[in-house]
Every structure is written in C-alpha cells, then in structure tokens.
Amino acid sequence: xxxxxxxxxxxxxxxxxxxxxxxxxxxxxxxxxxxxxxxxxxxxxxxxxxxxxxxxxxxxxxxxxxxxxxxxxxxxxxxxxxxxxxxxxxxxxxxxxxxxxxxxxxxxxxxxxxxxxxxxxxxxxxxxxxxxxxxxxxxxxxxxxxxxxxxxxxxxxxxxxxxxxxxxxxxxxxxxxxxxxxxxxxxxxxxxxxxxxxxxxxxxxxxxxxxxxxxxxxxxxxxxxxxxxxxxxxxxxxxxxxxxxxxxxxxxxxxxxxxxxxxxxxxxxxxxxxxxxxxxxxxxxxxxxxxxxxxxxxxxxxxxxxxxxxxxxxxxxxxxxxxxxxxxxxxxxxxxxxxxxxxxxxxxxxxxxxxxxxxxxxxxxxxxxxxxxxxxxxxx
Numbered sequence: 001x002x003x004x005x006x007x008x009x010x011x012x013x014x015x016x017x018x019x020x021x022x023x024x025x026x027x028x029x030x031x032x033x034x035x036x037x038x039x040x041x042x043x044x045x046x047x048x049x050x051x052x053x054x055x056x057x058x059x060x061x062x063x064x065x066x067x068x069x070x071x072x073x074x075x076x077x078x079x080x081x082x083x084x085x086x087x088x089x090x091x092x093x094x095x096x097x098x099x100x101x102x103x104x105x106x107x108x109x110x111x112x113x114x115x116x117x118x119x120x121x122x123x124x125x126x127x128x129x130x131x132x133x134x135x136x137x138x139x140x141x142x143x144x145x146x147x148x149x150x151x152x153x154x155x156x157x158x159x160x161x162x163x164x165x166x167x168x169x170x171x172x173x174x175x176x177x178x179x180x181x182x183x184x185x186x187x188x189x190x191x192x193x194x195x196x197x198x199x200x201x202x203x204x205x206x207x208x209x210x211x212x213x214x215x216x217x218x219x220x221x222x223x224x225x226x227x228x229x230x231x232x233x234x235x236x237x238x239x240x241x242x243x244x245x246x247x248x249x250x251x252x253x254x255x256x257x258x259x260x261x262x263x264x265x266x267x268x269x270x271x272x273x274x275x276x277x278x279x280x281x282x283x284x285x286x287x288x289x290x291x292x293x294x295x296x297x298x299x300x301x302x303x304x305x306x307x308x309x310x311x312x313x314x315x316x317x318x319x320x321x322x323x324x325x326x327x328x329x330x331x332x333x334x335x336x337x338x339x340x341x342x343x344x345x346x347x348x349x350x351x352x353x354x355x356x357x358x359x360x361x362x363x364x365x366x367x368x369x370x371x372x373x374x375x376x377x378x379x380x
Contacts, residue, residue: 012039028106030183036076074364081368150178250303251320
C-alpha cells in the first residue's frame with residue numbers, strides 16, 4: 001500500500017498581499033491586523049524613538065511590561081523603525097512602497113503630504129497602490145483638521161444621545177467601540193478597493209463608521225421629526241428588552257423583537273392572554289407595565305431558573321457574562337473564540353473560512369524586531 005501523504009496546510013487567503021502599516025493606536029492598526037490574520041505580509045512602521053504609543057497604553061502584560069493591547073492589535077505583523085523625515089529611511093520606505101499593495105495611515109489630514117509622501121508621490125511610484133487613510137472626520141469637510149478620537153465620534157455620531165437612562169447623562173461605551181468598528185470598516189474598504197484592481201485612496205473616518213450603526217434614525221428624523229429617546233437598556237421598538245436582576249443578584253438579558261417571541265415571553269410571564277400586550281403597538285403603548293412585570297418575575301427567581309424557563313420556551317435570553325464567566329464558558333471554548341498565542345490569551349480569528357482559514361502566528365513584536373531583515377531583503 002502506498003503511504004498516505006498528508007495534504008499541505010491551506011494557503012491563507014491573503015498570502016502574497018503586502019501591506020505597510022504606518023498607523024498608530026487602534027483603528028488603523030486594527031484594519032492591518034485583520035489583513036495580517038488572513039495571511040497578508042504586514043510591516044508595521046514606527047518612529048525609532050518611541051514607537052507606537054499603544055505599546056505602553058493601559059493594561060500591561062505582567063511578564064514583560066508590554067501593553068496587552070499592543071500584543072493583540074499588532075499580532076502577525078513584522079516591525080520596522082523608520083524616521084520618515086530622514087532621507088535614508090524615507091528612501092527605504094519608498095522602495096517598500098514600490099512593491100506594496102496597501103499603505104494604511106492615520107495621520108491628521110495633510111501630514112502625509114507635508115512629509116512629501118502624499119497620494120501623488122506614492123502613486124507615481126506604484127500606480128496600483130491602495131492608500132487607506134483613517135481619520136476622525138475624513139480627508140475633507142469643515143471638521144477634517146480637528147483632532148479625531150473615538151470619544152468625539154461617539155458623541156457626534158448620535159450614539160451618546162440615545163445611550164443612558166431617560167433622565168440621565170448621555171453615556172459613552174465602556175470599550176474602544178469606535179476604533180474597533182472603524183478597523184473593520186477600513187479592512188473591508190481596503191479589500192473592496194483591492195478587488196477593483198485600480199490604485200486609489202480609501203477615505204475612512206471614525207465619525208462616519210459609527211454613524212453607519214445608527215440604522216434608520218436619521219431617516220426617521222428627516223421624514224417625521226421623531227428622535228429615539230434614551231431608554232437605559234431598552235429599545236423603542238422591542239418590549240420587553242433589557243437586562244433584569246434575578247433573586248440571586250445575577251443578571252440576564254432578554255429581547256422579544258418578534259411577535260412570535262413576544263408571545264412566548266408573555267406566556268411565561270403569565271400575561272399571554274392580556275390584550276394590552278398582544279400586538280406590537282400594544283406592547284409599545286404599555287411599555288412600562290410589561291417591563292415592570294418582567295422585572296418582578298425575574299426578581300423572584302434565580303438566574304438559573306430564569307434562563308431555564310425562558311430557554312425551554314424558546315425565547316431569546318442569555319446570562320450577563322463578565323470576563324471570568326466568558327473564560328469558563330463552553331461555547332467560547334468550542335468555537336476557539338479565546339486562544340493562546342505565545343502564552344497570551346486573546347480573541348481568536350474574527351471569522352472562520354472553511355477552505356482557506358486565517359492563522360495566528362505571533363503576538364505584537366518588539367520595536368524594529370524585523371528591521372535588519374527588512375533593510376537587507378525588503379519584502380523578502
């Protein structure tokens with residue numbers, strides 16, 4: 001019998017794609033990270049003196065003091081320290097541009113041009129290059145020159161105006177929501193531009209990326225003058241919907257966004273025959289009554305009992321999980337949603353491809369760790 005030769009590992013879908021990541025902190029580097037996760041050769045370019053400030057931001061790995069965010073956001077990338085104002089470093093950068101497919105940057109508009117590396121210069125070297133530019137407000141418009149941070153996008157996109165308790169302050173998300181969303185938007189837009197086959201500039205802003213998540217709220221206002229109010233954990237078009245405290249002090253989240261689900265929820269609550277709650281319009285009109293029933297029902301039962309009862313009724317419910325819960329959750333484990341890379345637990349790949357999966361190869365590397373190799377061999 002002939003020996004069986006194992007199939008070679010599938011080639012990552014973006015293998016051969018060459019990306020120069022000039023961006024810093026989160027949104028731009030996240031875009032490059034998603035490309036790297038699926039096989040792109042990403043060279044992270046940093047200032048020689050200090051590198052990307054993300055290296056030292058927020059929580060640090062107790063083993064070596066490096067920022068945890070750095071190790072995750074810049075995984076799968078090679079690192080190169082360049083001073084773009086230095087003639088020799090600038091020339092090396094341009095040589096890399098010659099054979100690159102993508103450059104990602106998030107300088108304030110006009111900065112790349114002042115460095116003598118604007119789109120005209122880069123496209124003169126490489127006509128097919130996709131230059132992805134990530135900023136707070138975009139490359140033009142009256143706010144283009146303003147400093148752009150996620151918090152500003154969150155308050156100016158409409159998100160904060162609908163977040164929080166009805167009579168409370170507008171709230172901000174407790175995570176870097178805008179940077180994470182914009183990273184996905186920029187990665188998608190970059191791949192769209194690459195698919196076009198035409199060298200071009202991709203203009204992505206924090207503000208518009210988050211504004212896209214507002215759904216029909218601008219349509220509603222422009223057509224009717226109506227605005228979505230702040231409802232805490234509630235939504236104006238789903239009742240009951242929110243988080244509910246159980247008798248053991250633990251919490252659950254529930255949504256009854258479809259009539260069929262709402263009917264099953266109402267039956268569990270003992271109000272399945274109440275005409276006030278039989279229709280969408282009725283539930284909206286009697287929101288507080290139904291929410292009060294839901295809160296009281298959960299308050300009399302443990303989280304396990306609440307989850308079991310609603311799950312058996314095929315209602316949409318889940319426990320409110322913190323990171324300790326998630327770390328022990330069997331579904332996260334089964335999906336490889338948490339992986340270890342070089343001993344560091346982190347999120348796994350953002351999507352699963354059946355034939356050409358992505359791969360996590362290494363965590364964010366030390367400053368200029370690959371500099372000698374890149375200076376000698378270029379893209380290699």
